[in-house]
Amino acid sequence: MKFSSRIESCSLSPIRKFRPYMVAAEAKGRKVLHLNIGQPDVETPTAFFDAIHDFREKVLEYAPSPGVEVFVEAVRKYYEKLGISLADEDILATYGGSEALQIIFSCILEEGDEVLVPEPYYPNYDTFVKVTGAVIKPVPTDPEHGYRFATREQIEPYITDRTRAILMTNPGNPTGVVLSREETRTMADIAKEHDLFLISDEVYRELVYDGQSLSSMLEFEDAAENVVVVDSVSKRFSATGSRVGVIVSRNRELMDHAMKICQGRLCAATLDQIGAAAMYNSLSDDYYDTIRAEYRRRRDAVVEGLGKIPGVQFRVPEGAFYLMATLPVDDAEKLQYFLLEEFEDHGQTVMYAPGEGFYATPGKGRNEIRIAYVTNPDELRRSVELLGLGIAAYNAKREG
Structure with a gap:
């Protein structure tokens, strides 16, 4: 066959x-x-299990395609604490960060398109890109220079008329690299100037060491049309089996297209979103x-x-x-x-x-x-x- x-x-x-x-x-x-x-x-925070245990609805219904209201609101407030103002419409609940990536790529890529990704990179990116008919174009890095990549000299030579997006992980998987404020600003500027999507996988945001500061590409409101953030509760809360993630972007056209897929697959799991919301809402710094x-x-x-x-x-x-x-x-x-x-x-x-x-x-x-x-x-x-x-x-x- x-x-x-x-x-x-x-x-x-x-x-x-x-x-x-x-x-x-x-x-x-x-x-x-x-x-x-x-x-x-x-250990996964007990708030997750308590919220599910306390669920008392008589019917486990479909969740709304954009996400359960209490979860979307919890995510919005989480970003608000980071100094990032979002509308509910800027957030879509997904089956983990993996589905978020699949939806984004389905919306922006077609046969022969290219996505720039600093290598080494998370291998599943390759699968998510290839099934759209597009390809990953690697941006080389090396351990001698700390696997850093966020300079014009490293990125811009790889941009062609088929480039549609730059995909990066910050903090990095598998390298552990954390970009500085200056480096993230450079990446936002490159994306703006070349009219590219900048897909920022930020699922490890809290795990920064040695005085590094937390950051998000969403801080750059002047690049709102370009920036798409992938986030998840898997690593932040040690809840990998919950499979709850989000797409976050102020690009209204992208989010409208993403909604078509969200509605096509109906919804992310209701109970997992409720449990995830409880973790966001109950845990302090x-x-x-x-x-x-x-x-x-x-x-x-x-x-x-x-x-x-x-x-x-x-x-x-x-x-x-x-x-x-x-x-x-x-x-x-x-x-x-x-x-x-x-x-x-x-x-x-x-x-x-x-x-x-x-x-x-x-x-x-x-x-x-x-x-x-x-x-x-x-x-x-x-x-x-x-x-x-x-x-x-x-x-x-x-x-x-």
């Missing part, structure tokens, strides 16, 4: 595709420690301070451990909860198979996300990995220790 050439051009997620090998390793009695997926073990401090502890544990492994190179991340590292191996994907199929230390082994899948440029990232530092510091230290032992065993086997 024939399948879409667009879906056939897509790849499996480098973050999730090793699950069958993990299952096989566990069947052999090994414990697999996880550095591969952004699934925090921080102290909550964000607490989780920020916890993830900083986790980051520091990983950084300390990686520093003990000979030949590993990395930059200390400024935000989010990811880190890209270059390993002293020929191929990080081969190493991952080795770790899951052949290696163990005291009945344990480790998973990560091989780096090649975070690049569009062929051959890049082959000996890189992305680490998600989302478990407790002791487990992270052990995970990194296993990585170091596994690298030594893998290289000894190759050289032997």
Whole structure:
């Protein structure tokens, strides 16, 4: 049978595709420690569960396509605390940030269009863009310069008559880069001057360290027609299974088109929106301070451990909860198979996300990995220790 050439051009997620090998390793009695997926073990705020438990309607009805009123209002007030004034019409509830991206791309892209994305980048961007018939055009970055990209010299040479948007993550996944105010201003100016959409994935906004400040591209009201923000409760509240996100934009025409898709898929889940609204409405700045401090502890544990492994190179991340590292191996994907199929230390082994899948440029990232530092510091230290032992065993086997 024939399948879409667009879906056939897509790849499996480098973050999730090793699950069958993990299952096989566990069947052999090994414990697999996880550095591969952004699934925090921080407890979801009880306000989420309490709100759902207290739901007393006799019928679980469709939610309004734009979102449940209490959720949309909660999101609007959240941005108001950041100094950003929005109307309810500037917010659309979605099934997580992933659906927000899919809707945006469906509205603005067609066959042969291009989206500029600094690489390395979140691999699922590739799938969401390709199924529209468009392509990602990577903007190269490098660890030597901290994976930074927000300059005219780096962005403008890649803009063509087929470019429709620039997509960026701030704070960055997988690099942990946090853009400065000057850099975000530059990105807004480039988008305005070249009449491009600037899609800003800001799901890690609260997770900034070492004195970095919170920011949003929505601050630039002069770029209101260009800026589209993707946001979500998944990482902010450690509620990845709730699948509640938003599209936020003051571009009325875009939001009107997006509404067609929102109505076509009917609505995001009613109960999850109610639970998400409760988290937004009940949690104070102290909550964000607490989780920020916890993830900083986790980051520091990983950084300390990686520093003990000979030949590993990395930059200390400024935000989010990811880190890209270059390993002293020929191929990080081969190493991952080795770790899951052949290696163990005291009945344990480790998973990560091989780096090649975070690049569009062929051959890049082959000996890189992305680490998600989302478990407790002791487990992270052990995970990194296993990585170091596994690298030594893998290289000894190759050289032997």
